Amino acid sequence: MSSTDVVASEITDIESGLQELINRGYQFVHPRDKHGEVLAVVGVRVHDNVVDVVRLNAEDDVTATRMPGTEEDIFEPSKWLWRSRGEAAAVLTELLALPDERTPGALLTPAEARVKGRWVSGATGNSKWLAAG
Numbered sequence: 381m382s383s384t385d386v387v388a389s390e391i392t393d394i395e396s397g398l399q400e401l402i403n404r405g406y407q408f409v410h411p412r413d414k415h416g417e418v419l420a421v422v423g424v425r426v427h428d429n430v431v432d433v434v435r436l437n438a439e440d441d442v443t444a445t446r447m448p449g450t451e452e453d454i455f456e457p458s459k460w461l462w463r464s465r466g467e468a469a470a471v472l473t474e475l476l477a478l479p480d481e482r483t484p485g486a487l488l489t490p491a492e493a494r495v496k497g498r499w500v501s502g503a504t505g506n507s508k509w510l511a512a513g
Contacts, residue, residue: 390473394439397472401425401434404480424454427480430461434475442468444475 391397398421402408406423413419421436426449433454434444446462447454464474 391469391476394436394468394472397468397476398423400476401472404476406432406434422455432475432478434471436468440467442466442471444471446478 391400401423404425405427406425408421408423410421411419419437423432423434425432429449430446431449431451431454432444432446434442435455436442443465444463445457445460447457447460451457451459462478464471
C-alpha cells in the first residue's frame with residue numbers, strides 16, 4: 381500500500397495516521413510537565429514555504445494547523461492557512477488530504493516563502509522551535 385492509498389481512504393485509527401505522518405517526514409516531540417509526564421504528542425513538518433503542526437492531546441482532542449513558514453511561534457501562530465480540531469481520526473484524515481505541493485502564488489508570496497528556524501532541546505526533555513530572524 382502506498383502513501384496515496386492511505387490518503388484515499390479515511391484514517392480509522394491513530395496508529396495508521398501517525399505512521400503516515402512519519403512516512404511524510406513529520407518529526408515528533410513530546411512536551412512534558414515538570415514531573416516528566418508527557419502532555420501531548422506534537423508532529424511538525426516544514427516543507428515548501430509552510431509548516432504543518434499536529435498536536436494530539438487525547439484521542440478526541442487533536443489540533444492540526446498549516447501556517448506560513450514565516451510564522452514566529454508555530455505552537456501559537458498568529459496566522460494560519462488551514463486549521464482543524466476534533467477527534468484524531470477525522471483531523472488526521474483532513475491533514476493527510478492537504479496537498480503537498482502548492483500552486484505557485486496560491487498560499488504565500490515569494491517574500492513569505494523563507495522558513496527559518498530549528499528545534500532546540502531543553503534540559504527537561506522538552507523541545508522548542510526557535511524561529512531565526
